[in-house]
Amino acid sequence: MSSNEVEVAEEAPPTDELRESLVSRLTELVGDAVLEHHIVVGKDVWIRVKNEAWVEVGNAVRVPMGARFFGFVSAIDWMPSPYGRSMDSAVDTIVKGATDKPVPEMVTGYAGGESRFQVIARVTNLKAGWSLNLKTDVGDAEPSVASWTQVYAGADWHEREVFEMFGINFVGHPGLRKIYLPGDFEGNPMRKDFPLLARMVKPWPGIVDTEPMPGANEPADAASSEEAVS
Amino acid sequence: MTAITDRQKLAYIAGQAADARVNIELETEGMTLNMGPQHPATHGTLRIVAKLDGEQVIAADPIMGYMHRGYEKLAEVRTYAQVTTLVNRIDWLGSFANEVPFILASEQLMGIEAPPRAQWIRTLLFELSRVANIILFLGDMAVQLGALTPVFFAFRDREHVLNQIESATGGRFHPNFDRIGGIKDDLPKGWLAETKATMANVRKFCDEMEELVMGSQIFEARTRGIGVIPPDVAQQYGLSGANLRASGVDWDIRRDNNIGLVYDKLDWKVWTHTDGDSFARFWVRMQETREACNMIEQLCDGVPSGPIMAKVPRIIKVPAGEAFVSTENPLGEMGYYIVSQGDLTPFRVKIRTASFNNVSITPWILRGVYVPDIITILASLYFILGDIDR
Amino acid sequence: MMLAFEFTGWWVSALKVLIAAIVVPTCAAIAVYLFLFKLISFMQSRLGPMEAGPHGTAQLLAEVAKWLQKEDIIPDAADKKLFKLPPFIILGTTFLMFVVIPAGPTAVVSSLPAGIFYVLAVSSISVIGVLIAGWASSNKYALMGGIRAAGQLIAYELPMVLAVLGVVIQAGTLNLQEIVYQQSGGEIFGWSGIGNPYILTQLVGFLIFMVAVQAELGQTPFDMPVAESEVVGGYLVEYTGIRFLVFFLSEFAGAVGFSAIAATLFLGGWNLPDSWGISRGLMHFIGPIVILTKAMALTGVIFWVRFSMPRLREDQLQKFAWKFLIPASLLNIAVTAVLKVVL
Numbered sequence: 032m033s034s035n036e037v038e039v040a041e042e043a044p045p046t047d048e049l050r051e052s053l054v055s056r057l058t059e060l061v062g063d064a065v066l067e068h069h070i071v072v073g074k075d076v077w078i079r080v081k082n083e084a085w086v087e088v089g090n091a092v093r094v095p096m097g098a099r100f101f102g103f104v105s106a107i108d109w110m111p112s113p114y115g116r117s118m119d120s121a122v123d124t125i126v127k128g129a130t131d132k133p134v135p136e137m138v139t140g141y142a143g144g145e146s147r148f149q150v151i152a153r154v155t156n157l158k159a160g161w162s163l164n165l166k167t168d169v170g171d172a173e174p175s176v177a178s179w180t181q182v183y184a185g186a187d188w189h190e191r192e193v194f195e196m197f198g199i200n201f202v203g204h205p206g207l208r209k210i211y212l213p214g215d216f217e218g219n220p221m222r223k224d225f226p227l228l229a230r231m232v233k234p235w236p237g238i239v240d241t242e243p244m245p246g247a248n249e250p251a252d253a254a255s256s257e258e259a260v261s
Numbered sequence: 262m263t264a265i266t267d268r269q270k271l272a273y274i275a276g277q278a279a280d281a282r283v284n285i286e287l288e289t290e291g292m293t294l295n296m297g298p299q300h301p302a303t304h305g306t307l308r309i310v311a312k313l314d315g316e317q318v319i320a321a322d323p324i325m326g327y328m329h330r331g332y333e334k335l336a337e338v339r340t341y342a343q344v345t346t347l348v349n350r351i352d353w354l355g356s357f358a359n360e361v362p363f364i365l366a367s368e369q370l371m372g373i374e375a376p377p378r379a380q381w382i383r384t385l386l387f388e389l390s391r392v393a394n395i396i397l398f399l400g401d402m403a404v405q406l407g408a409l410t411p412v413f414f415a416f417r418d419r420e421h422v423l424n425q426i427e428s429a430t431g432g433r434f435h436p437n438f439d440r441i442g443g444i445k446d447d448l449p450k451g452w453l454a455e456t457k458a459t460m461a462n463v464r465k466f467c468d469e470m471e472e473l474v475m476g477s478q479i480f481e482a483r484t485r486g487i488g489v490i491p492p493d494v495a496q497q498y499g500l501s502g503a504n505l506r507a508s509g510v511d512w513d514i515r516r517d518n519n520i521g522l523v524y525d526k527l528d529w530k531v532w533t534h535t536d537g538d539s540f541a542r543f544w545v546r547m548q549e550t551r552e553a554c555n556m557i558e559q560l561c562d563g564v565p566s567g568p569i570m571a572k573v574p575r576i577i578k579v580p581a582g583e584a585f586v587s588t589e590n591p592l593g594e595m596g597y598y599i600v601s602q603g604d605l606t607p608f609r610v611k612i613r614t615a616s617f618n619n620v621s622i623t624p625w626i627l628r629g630v631y632v633p634d635i636i637t638i639l640a641s642l643y644f645i646l647g648d649i650d651r
Numbered sequence: 652m653m654l655a656f657e658f659t660g661w662w663v664s665a666l667k668v669l670i671a672a673i674v675v676p677t678c679a680a681i682a683v684y685l686f687l688f689k690l691i692s693f694m695q696s697r698l699g700p701m702e703a704g705p706h707g708t709a710q711l712l713a714e715v716a717k718w719l720q721k722e723d724i725i726p727d728a729a730d731k732k733l734f735k736l737p738p739f740i741i742l743g744t745t746f747l748m749f750v751v752i753p754a755g756p757t758a759v760v761s762s763l764p765a766g767i768f769y770v771l772a773v774s775s776i777s778v779i780g781v782l783i784a785g786w787a788s789s790n791k792y793a794l795m796g797g798i799r800a801a802g803q804l805i806a807y808e809l810p811m812v813l814a815v816l817g818v819v820i821q822a823g824t825l826n827l828q829e830i831v832y833q834q835s836g837g838e839i840f841g842w843s844g845i846g847n848p849y850i851l852t853q854l855v856g857f858l859i860f861m862v863a864v865q866a867e868l869g870q871t872p873f874d875m876p877v878a879e880s881e882v883v884g885g886y887l888v889e890y891t892g893i894r895f896l897v898f899f900l901s902e903f904a905g906a907v908g909f910s911a912i913a914a915t916l917f918l919g920g921w922n923l924p925d926s927w928g929i930s931r932g933l934m935h936f937i938g939p940i941v942i943l944t945k946a947m948a949l950t951g952v953i954f955w956v957r958f959s960m961p962r963l964r965e966d967q968l969q970k971f972a973w974k975f976l977i978p979a980s981l982l983n984i985a986v987t988a989v990l991k992v993v994l
Contacts, residue, residue, distance in 0.1 A: 074369065075585060100512070101499035101618070102587075105611040107600060112337075140583045140600055151598070153585060153613075157496065157512040164585065185498035188621040196333075211326030211650065220334055230338055294791055301880050316795070316965060405880045407871050407962025413695035479872050479961045632795070633881050633964045 049161060050076040053096070057163075060091040069141035079142040079166045082176055085150075089182035092154055092163055102153035102162065104179060104189035106169070106197045110147050111135045112223040114230070142166055148174040148199060154183070175200035178207075196221035296635070298327045304401065305646025307620070311627070311635065318635060321627035323620060328650040336610040341367050341441060341577050344610070348597075349435040351614060352648040355394035355591040357386045357426065360439040363597045363610075365521040366586035367441050370579045370601055375521070378567040379443035384522045385560040386429065386438065387588070388553045389456070392463055393422040394591035395550045398643050399467075402543055403474045405640035406483050411474055418466040421459045428452060441577055443570035453561040460554040467551050475543065484540035488626055488638035491537060498625070499618035502593025503549060504642060506533045507541035514589040522588070527559050539641035546643070578605060585613075592616050592648055616648035667760045675749050679904040680711050682947065686954035687903075694958055721892035726789060729889065733787035738890070738897035740780030745901040747773045748908040753828045754921050755938030756931055766827040767819065770912055771812055774867065777905070778804040781876065781886050788889040796885020799965055800876035803866055806972035807873075811863035813980035817856040817987040818849050818916045827912075831920035846924035850917040855983045857917045859976055861952070864909040866968070868902065870953055872960040873968055910949035911942060918945050 050070045057078060058065045064084030069077040080088045092098045137147065146168040155162040169176045178201035179186035190201045191210040198219035201207055209216065218225050297308035306327035312319040332351065336344045348363055349356040361383060368374065375383065400415025423433045429448055430436035438445050474480050490500065495508040505512060513531040515524040532548035534541035581603040587596025593615025600609040619642050627635055688710060692699025700707030725734055750773075751766035753759040763769050778801055785797015819825055822833045830849075837847025850857045866873035877885040887898055914920060921938035923929055929937065963971070 071582075071584075077583065099493065099496040101497055102594075102596070103499070103598075103611065103613045103618075105598065105613075107609050138581075138602060140581075151611075153598070157510060157517075160517050162518075162585075164583075183497050183499070184494070184625065185618055185621055188617065209326075211329040213326075220331060227334060227338060292791060294795075301883060403961060407874060407878060407880065408958075408960060409871075410691075410695050410958050413697060417696055473959070474961070477961055479963055482967055483961060483964060631964060631966065633875070633878070633962075636880050 047072045047076075053161060053163065054078060056096060057088070057091060060095055061088050064088060067142045069143075071141075075162065075164060077140075077142040077164045077166060079144065079149075079168070082167050082169060085167050086177045086179065086182060088165060088167075089152075089179050092165070093182055096156065097158060098154040098156040098161075098163060100155040100157050101183040101185040102155055104150065104152045104186050104193060106193045106199055106221075107140070107149045107151060108147060108197060108221065108223045109137050109139050109144060109149065110223045111137060114226055144168055146174070147171045148197060150176050150193065150199060152179070152186075169199055173200070174198065175202055177202050178204040180204055195219065198222065294632070305644075307639075307644070307646055307649065309623070309627075309635065309639075311632070313632065316632045318627050318630050318632065321624055321635065323623050325620075325646070325649050328646050330647075330651065332651050333610055333612055336607055336612075338606060340605050341579060341607065344607070345439055346435075346437050348612070349437055350647055351612065351651055352394070352590065352592055352595070352616070352645045353434060354397055354645055355390035356434055357390040357430070357436045357438060358394075358588065358590045359595065360437070361387055361522070362586050362588045362590075362595055363599075364439045364441055365588070366584045366597045366599045367577075367579055368521065369584045369586055370582050370599060371441065371573075371577075372580075373442055373571050373573060375443045375571055376568045377523075377565045379569045379571075380521065380523050381560060381564045382429075382444055382448060382569065383439065384524065385456075385557060385564070386426065386436070387522065388557050388560065389422060389426055391591040392460075392550055392553050392557070393419055393426065395546050395553075396422065396463065396466065398546055399470045399474070399543070399550070402640045402643075403470075403480070405636050406480060408474065408477070408480075411470060414466060414469055414473075418462055421462050425452070425456050425459050428455075440570065440573075442573035443568070447569050448564075453564065457558055457561050460557050463554050464551065467547060467554075470547065475547070481540060483633075483637055484543060484641065485536075485538055487539045487630070487634050488641060489536070489538045490622065490626060494622070494625070495537070498622040500593070500622060501615050501618065502589065502591070503542055503545040504593060504619050506531065507545045508537035509533055509535040514587060514594055518587075520586050520588075523560075524556075526563065527556050529556050529559075539637050542641040542643070576605070578603060579607070587613065590615055592643065592645060593619055595648075612651050614648045614651060616644035616646075617651070620644050620649055664760065667758075671746070671749050671760055675746060675904050675907075676900060678907040678943065678946070679900050682903045682907050682950050682954075683711050683900075684708060685947065686951055690951060690954060691958050694955075715896060718892055718896040723892045723894065724889070726889050728789040730787040730789070733783050734889075735894070737780040737784035737787070737886075738894045738901075740783070741777045742897050742901045742904075744773055744776040744780070745904045745908060747776075748905070748912075751827055752908070752911045752915060752942075753831060753938075754942050755935050758921075758935065758939060759828065762826060762828045765825040767815055767825050767830070767912075767916070770827075771808070771815065774905075774909070775804065775808050777901075784890070785886040788886065790889050792882040792884070793886050793888050796876045796878075796882045796888070799882070800869060800886060802965070803869070803873060803876060803968060806969055807863045807866035807976075810859050810972060810976035810980045811867065813977065813984060814853075814856040814859040814863065815916060817853045817980075817983050820984065820987045820991055821849060821852060827915050827920070831915060831922050834919040835922035836925050843924065843926040846919055846922075846926070848917060848919040853917060853983070853987070855979065856987075857913070859980050859983070860913055860917070861949070862976060864913065865953060865956060866972070868906055868909065868953070870906075870957040872956070872963045874957075874962055875965050875968065878962055906950050906953055907946055910953065911946040913949050914942060914945035918949075920945075 047070050053076060054068045061084055064081045064087060065078060066081060067079045144166065148169045148171065149166050150169050152165045153162055167176060176199065178190055180190065188210060190204055191207060193199050194201060194207050195209045195212055196219055292313045294311045294313050295308065296311060298306035308324040309321055310324060311321045332347050335347055339347065344363060345360045348359045351359045396415050396419045400412035403411035426436060427433045429452055430438040490508045492508045492510045495505050495510060511531060511533050516531055519525055529552050532545050532552065534545050579601040581601055583600050585596055585598040587594045595615050596613040598611035598613065599607050602608040626638055630638065688699045688707060700710035703709040703713045725731055748770055750760045751763050751769055753762065781800040782797050785793045785800065818830065822830045824830060834848050835846045839847055839851065869876050877887055887895060890898060921942040922934065923937065923941060
């Protein structure tokens with residue numbers, strides 16, 4: 032934290048002292064609430080914390096660590112979509128039999144995870160110039176987490192959006208109601224099991240775009256360089 | 262600074278007092294004024310339900326979603342190349358700038374970097390879309406305050422900038438020009454010289470605005486001390502871009518967290534203002550437009566030769582991982598949080614737009630102001646509806 | 652010169668009214684074309700209407716034709732009778748204003764002894780029309796606009812009257828015709844080359860009067876009653892078609908009317924200085940042209956200001972009126988009165 036520069040380590044084993052120090056500082060502050068972390072050297076850091084400690088972590092990063100700038104609060108639904116990619120055109124389905132594809136296992140991203148839904152927040156320390164991505168597991172069936180509105184006032188609308196789109200309950204939010212959708216809308220559109228109706232009705236023909244150009248005799252994965260004319 | 266924060270406090274107290282008066286003393290029902298979704302001051306379909314006591318706002322509740330298009334969901338079923346078409350429509354006044362952070366985030370996940378020439382052209386078009394966007398703000402702010410003439414000047418001179426964007430990309434509004442690994446096409450012949458000439462035009466426009474709008478005492482009376490945002494509040498709400506810098510926070514992603522663009526090779530300055538009021542926001546944007554002109558001229562001089570496309574596979578499969586890349590868009594910090602699971606399509610795209618955060622401060626800031634100040638404050642916060650609703 | 656003005660009887664008045672009824676809308680139309688269409692287009696670096704007639708001269712006719720075809724919408728919740736009334740109240744008061752404005756030695760509908768008093772009284776009736784329009788539309792924006800207009804007209808009526816008082820004290824008469832003669836026959840320290848237009852001695856009064864006119868007409872920077880970005884047209888918000896047309900034309904007729912009054916009070920009116928030796932008979936013809944030119948020039952100033960200024964806020968407007976304009980005009984009266992006695 033003392034250094035103002037984001038130091039991209041150039042020595043052989045890539046380490047990121049700044050981000051390592053951030054993680055250890057947060058661990059110091061909130062103890063075992065920090066579950067796991069992941070650092071992409073020179074780029075970013077992800078820290079997964081306990082659900083119960085969400086507000087405590089928020090306060091810790093905001094005041095003692097000085098990350099006063101609020102980026103966003105959002106959520107990720109890690110369940111693989113039961114509808115596949117929704118982008119196989121009618122042709123693909125016939126030729127490749129895309130419908131037979133097994134639904135893949137649920138895989139969580141950086142810093143791991145235990146539940147289907149994860150809330151992610153990003154905060155920045157503008158003086159020191161670093162950002163933190165904070166994640167927390169919020170459960171599967173009735174996801175819920177404490178609200179950050181008392182920590183970052185700007186979390187208000189973001190949490191409303193997440194509540195509406197993912198159905199995650201934010202305990203202690205002053206007015207948790209829909210933000211975009213009409214009041215009588217049912218369902219949580221951003222959940223993976225919420226079908227994208229436009230795709231149900233009419234498959235997307237756009238997959239054709241990524242097929243090899245006619246006449247190009249190379250395998251689909253091969254790098255076909257698109258040289259510039261300069 | 263202190264005088265203005267006092268004023269802010271007074272306005273807040275007045276708001277509270279008005280609330281108390283309505284509830285207890287007089288039992289007069291406040292009038293609920295429904296501004297929008299079709300209202301000239303909301304440039305788009307923002308709706309503000311304001312409870313009024315006379316002309317004073319007791320509480321204001323912005324309601325949006327009239328333009329919600331669900332880009333985050335749509336992006337999950339599109340290939341990476343197809344997403345740029347969608348995100349073009351987020352901030353439609355500076356649409357090229359919307360593509361850049363998405364492409365940069367994808368490139369970061371794939372571990373590739375665009376060749377220098379592509380980076381320079383990207384930066385160049387990025388700044389051009391900033392100019393195209395902010396010019397309109399400069400005119401629009403005046404028209405919201407009742408001066409009709411500046412907006413015509415704005416449209417006149419914005420046309421030249423759009424022409425440049427069009428001749429390079431083929432699209433006036435939605436270029437869809439950025440590609441993973443580079444850009445779609447090279448610049449046309451003579452374009453750089455024309456762009457520099459256009460910048461001279463924009464500079465002249467800025468001077469005109471300075472005389473016509475900022476030089477007007479009425480404009481100052483309407484904007485000074487109106488809608489003061491202290492730096493700490495600005496950060497709490499995640500305000501970004503000129504709104505943040507007008508509150509005295511010296512933070513510009515272009516300088517402090519630059520990824521993939523060539524701002525570090527240019528000679529430029531970040532402008533801040535300490536007042537945090539509507540005037541400061543106008544002033545900062547005005548200086549930024551001039552600064553953007555400087556940058557574009559330097560960029561025009563410095564574009565290196567070379568390829569415009571890195572080696573990328575024809576079918577773009579982004580390796581599994583997560584990345585957040587944000588850039589300093591005309592409206593503020595715009596970032597994409599991409600979660601990839603190694604498929605053709607992103608697993609999840611969170612679009613962090615500037616206007617959403619910028620407007621989320623309105624319930625706080627509109628408390629206790631007068632009805633005309635709603636318009637001043639909204640205009641000076643400068644939002645694009647597509648950028649709020651996504 | 653043998654002219655119709657020498658006939659007597661009630662029908663002379665009728666004839667004058669008829670002429671006024673033609674002249675006033677014509678003046679308004681000229682003002683619309685010259686200033687709203689062309690001057691403003693020039694200022695905003697665009698061409699303005701070019702298609703209807705040479706250089707768009709017939710544009711206003713086209714617009715009127717369009718408005719006449721539009722459906723006359725009256726909101727369901729509106730007070731229907733009251734809703735229909737205001738356009739005609741406002742048009743009526745605007746016409747009544749022109750009654751006492753002289754355009755020549757005899758070219759005046761009625762040369763009332765207290766002419767200027769009458770003008771100021773009549774012009775303030777329009778506020779009733781505005782209030783009714785605001786109330787009867789049953790629209791919150793209209794109501795806010797109406798109330799803003801009322802507050803504003805009351806605030807600016809006073810400086811206007813006080814500004815005129817200076818002229819009245821100097822001229823020693825309330826009759827507009829007399830005021831015109833005083834100016835053309837006057838002299839500046841013994842030099843009568845241009846008479847003595849009161850703008851020279853009453854410059855402060857003239858400026859206050861023009862500011863008050865700007866507010867009275869609801870032009871930017873004082874256009875809060877109709878501010879389109881705040882109250883979306885204010886009291887006009889529910890009016891369409893012919894009713895809006897009437898409002899629109901009376902706004903411009905009002906602008907010409909007030910400019911004519913300002914020209915009469917401060918710029919010498921229809922008359923040219925006596926020392927130029929133009930015969931009175933000739934003035935029958937030149938007079939209307941002179942007053943029209945002066946009035947149009949002032950209307951041009953009004954619209955010039957309108958399209959270059961941003962809008963004040965309601966409370967700033969009230970502050971400006973009560974804390975600055977009224978004290979200034981009172982001071983002007985005091986100085987004028989003292990000088991009048993001393994000199």
